[in-house]
Amino acid sequence: MKAEQWVFWALAIYFALMSAVYPYITLKTEGHVEIIGTVVILLTLVFTLMVAGFLYATGRRMDKRPEDRQDGTIAEGAGAYGFFAPSSIWPFWCGLVVMLIFLGWIFGFWLSIIAAGIGVWAVAGWSLQFYRGDYAH
Template identity: 35%
Template structure:
């Protein structure tokens, strides 16, 4: 995946240059979009490169001779009982619906988004489930 993102970033950068030269640098919207696409590809490729360097050796899922039991174990911490993502998603849905209906609904959704986001971020900060 890392290689694909490097290729995508290079392709988008090359197309941005060709687009700019062909349009005599007069049309900025396409140029900005292609440049942002190139930066996005390079950003993801860079992140994947840094993450790959932190891992030692070949991961078990990439080993062609690997067994299923090689990848047994913990994969991280997952919250099995959190209701905050539901409230955050509902609040965001109200906000985005407000873009179509009216700005008052965006304000109402933002009023609920902020406590839902804070609650989700600080869910394990204090209380019985603190980490």
């Protein structure tokens, strides 16, 4: 977790600097301090600190991973990464539903309602695709 936490600590330093510089820049260019931009940068700093703190606390409680140790080898990190579907039609249906929802914003709300109904079917099919058929387990 060492590499991940350093990324977020670096981002926190960057957002801390930007939260100090941004009001000064907006004051010089626009004549007034832009409050919303300053608040957004401060909230981003807070959220980045939350993730960095979580990774730091979690990393202290866990055993070191092979990539965090100096003597770690590539073979130690090998293993199963998960199960992936050999083929599935459900991502196509879910993509079609998203397209229909956005088209509903253009052509009429009724199309979005129909797409939401098809979407329930498509998401259920994608979630339950391994409970029946050729790849049931």
